[in-house]
Amino acid sequence: MEATFFTGKRPWSKIKDQILGQYMPAYLAKVSKLGKPIILIDAFAGPAKFDDGSPGSPLIICHAAERLVQDRYLAIFVNKEQDQHEKLSYILSRFIDQNRVHPILGNADAILGWVHEILEDQTVFLYLDPFGLKGCEFSAIEPFLKRDKAFSTEIIINLSIPIMHRLAARHAVAAGRSDNSRIRAYHEQLTQVLGGEYWKDILLDGSMDPEKKAVNIMEIYREKMIKVVEPNGFSGSCPVREKVGSRLKSYVTFYSRHQDALVLMNDAMCQAYHQRMNEAWSENTLFENMNWQENRETLKLEDIILTTARQSPYKSRSDLWVEIIQNHFMQYTAKEYRASVKKLVNDKKLEFEDVKGTGRLNNQVRLYLPEGS
Ligand SMILES: C[S@@+](CC[C@H](N)C(=O)[O-])C[C@H]1O[C@@H](n2cnc3c(N)ncnc32)[C@H](O)[C@@H]1O
Missing domain, CATH: 1.10.10.2220 (Arc Repressor Mutant, subunit A)
Known part of the structure; x- marks a missing residue:
């Protein structure tokens, strides 16, 4: 999957792109009023463009930033793959030359480990979209969650649900293999990413539906994020899947200190999810071009x-x-x-x-x- 990821955009990927594409301009328009420098970090940036020409998250972020906060932002794009780093550097060279984009060839966790130390009063937006869960340890985002509440801090994180189930290895545990070193390492990774062992009661439960498990996990995860500092922040998640009824691919979750983000994200996530579900359902049918907003039950x-x-x-x-x-x-x-x-x-x-x-x-x-x- 990873090898072919950037050949062409998967239909469900449009959900997260649309969330980002709709949220960024509204978010930047709001935070530009704070008058602080704006730092936009995409820690798993990809090559900026897919082989089919569709824009990846760095381009989506840059387009919005160039339009709204051109003279006041710094975008940091991290990737551990040299070829993708080079492709991104080439595509964004104009902005790199103008010192607005800073691409880094390296590991997300290492960079997240030091970048928060050099932050002062800047407005910070952190986007985490890994292939799986690695690099998204709760301890890596905690320093951002703990920033002084006077400074604007927002996070969007995309967590893979099938990988959570795989790492929980419920069947192996039920068969008595929880002491196996590989399973122990898997479990440790889940605990690190989810920020606690609460996942065990949920993911190792043999009677609960997998979808319900994911809903429960994400609910506790969001609670953990918003409660790191007082007063509590705001958070919400959007499921990513191919079509209605199909398996969950991931959950895109946002965190913000500001109520406005909740309102903006509610619209962005509602639209991205329902529009995509409508497209998938109506593909090759008489309803193909029907607007997703028609026939909504209110x-x-x-x-x-x-x-x-x-x-x-x-x-x-x-x-x-x-x-x-x-x-x-x-x-x-x-x-x-x-x-x-x-x-x-x-x-x-x-x-x-x-x-x-x-x-x-x-x-x-x-x-x-x-x-x-
Ligand atoms: C799911 S893709 C991100 C796609 C991107 N958001 C977009 O819209 O184009 C994950 C990216 O993270 C990179 N990556 C994987 N592990 C990494 C790590 N530990 N540190 C930095 N980059 C990593 C991969 O090379 C890949 O480009």
């Missing part, structure tokens, strides 16, 4: 809005949305939320206090349920 969202507004009355429309996506991450877009709020107001199932006195629904209106409902 009745459940209306119920969610009413339940949340009942529990937390008089919250602003934007704060209620944040509460909803904390519990239902990636399921609906902000556009669908606004449309559902409008419909509920028109149907007189929801009322609003017009804080700004504009007579219209906006982010500041406070939402509550009509008396007696």
Whole structure:
């Protein structure tokens, strides 16, 4: 798989590229206002372009940075493969000459080991997209999670789920081979990457569905990340798979200290996942060119809005949305939320206090349920 990875982009890879492509411009537009130098680190960078010409993460990152923060960013692209490092250096030579891109031939873990030591007050974005799990030890990201909360720090990490299952080696353990040195090394790697032994109860459970196991692992992993410093940060994950019902390839997880990232990522991940699932499902059918947003079921969202507004009355429309996506991450877009709020107001199932006195629904209106409902 690794040998042919860069020949052409796998359809499911589009999910992570789209997340990055949609998130970067919105993120950079926001952090540019902080006025700090911006450091963008892609620790498993690849050659920047696939053989079929499609852009890899370094190009996606550079395009957004050139457009939005041209004079204020430094992008660090790490790769341990000489040929890929050279290809990237050639493709990005213009930006390298201008000292905005710094390619490094080396090991991600070594570089992550020292780079945090030279960070001061910069805005930092860290992208980790390895082939498997190696190089993504929790201790490698911990110094970033622990940075002073006054400084903007964001992480996107893509963790392979089949490799987690393989390293857990459940069948070998069930057959009594957990003391085998290879299995012990596998388990140690899982513990290092996931930041604890909690995976054992989950991945070694013979009765749990593999998909459920992955959901549980990622939930605890996110909890661990957001709780490293007070006040807690924000995190969410997007599954990557070929089509609905097919095996999970990986989970893309983000971490940020800022609530805005949760809102932006909710939209980016919702769109990337559902659009790709729709494309895979409709390929070579009459529905091939149908927009993924058509026929989306939002009745459940209306119920969610009413339940949340009942529990937390008089919250602003934007704060209620944040509460909803904390519990239902990636399921609906902000556009669908606004449309559902409008419909509920028109149907007189929801009322609003017009804080700004504009007579219209906006982010500041406070939402509550009509008396007696
Ligand atoms: C999944 S690919 C990344 C693809 C890239 N994000 C893109 O969109 O093109 C993983 C890359 O990490 C590189 N790599 C693997 N192990 C590494 C390590 N320990 N340190 C640095 N790079 C590594 C591989 O050579 C490969 O280019």
